[in-house]
Amino acid sequence: MKLTLDRMCITTNDLCLTCSKKIKTGEAGQLDIEIGKVIIHAAKQNKELNSITLNKIIVTRKGAYLIINPGDKAKFEKSGAVLMNTLSDAVGNDVFLIEMPTKVSKLVEDLISPVEPVRTSTVFIPPFGEKEIKVQIKKEDKPNLPMTQDVLSSITKELFGMNAHYAYV
Numbered sequence: 001m002k003l004t005l006d007r008m009c010i011t012t013n014d015l016c017l018t019c020s021k022k023i024k025t026g027e028a029g030q031l032d033i034e035i036g037k038v039i040i041h042a043a044k045q046n047k048e049l050n051s052i053t054l055n056k057i058i059v060t061r062k063g064a065y066l067i068i069n070p071g072d073k074a075k076f077e078k079s080g081a082v083l084m085n086t087l088s089d090a091v092g093n094d095v096f097l098i099e100m101p102t103k104v105s106k107l108v109e110d111l112i113s114p115v116e117p118v119r120t121s122t123v124f125i126p127p128f129g130e131k132e133i134k135v136q137i138k139k140e141d142k143p144n145l146p147m148t149q150d151v152l153s154s155i156t157k158e159l160f161g162m163n164a165h166y167a168y169v
Contacts, residue, residue: 001039001043001049001050001051001052001053002052002053002054003024003032003035003036003039003040003054004022004027004028004032004036004054004055004056004057005019005028005032005033005036006018006019007036007040007169010033010036010037010040011037011040011118012041013033014087014093015120017152020168021093022050025093027158031057031059031064031090031091034090034091035054035057035064035066035087035090035091036054037090038086038087038090038096038163039052039083039085039087040056042079042083042086044163045079046057046075046079047084048078048079049075049079051069051070051075052068052076053066053069053072054066054068055067055068055069056158056159057101058089058155059093059148060147060151061087061145061146061147062093062094062096062147062148063088063091063094063095064087064091064093064094064096065096065097065098065111066087066094066095066096066097066098067098067100068097068098068099068100069099069100070099070100070155071099072099073097073099074099075078076097087143089146096116098110098111100159104122104133104159104160104162104164105120105133105154107155107156107159107160108135108152108156108164109134111146111147111152111155112135112137112145112147112152113146115137115141115144115145115146116137116141117135117136118136118137118138118169119134119136120133120134120135120136121133121134121160131162132162132163132164132165133156133162133163133164134165134167135152135164135165135167135168136166136167136168137166137168137169138168138169139168139169143164144167145166149164149165149166152164152165152166153165
């Protein structure tokens, strides 16, 4: 099992230097510890959870997104609704599982769900050819977006190295 912080640090509440640095820089926080404890406890009943990888936890107003490796979603679902309810209780909001996609457009679609993008495209910004993701959505869907443009952009920047912005059509 690979979590955002070391398993030993989570279970003992005594952070090593690496985990302490993650907390200080904001790469991880108290929520990472709480979610880690829930997953570690659930892994005692469901041994398949011992092979999952939790890459990142992203918190928005809609809830917390757990970015996991491809194939790990089925392992979480096999543990049943009890695990998801316990995770939701630990977060204090809904929890969503997103398998780490290979394409940024798939990640964007998952993040802004239930809003359906009209189109997602990569835009090259001169003079150095930097890339950005342009997400076109209907104007009437704007109030239903689960996250702001800044949050979406920071997530795509962190995971794929590209900013993202909305365009309303």
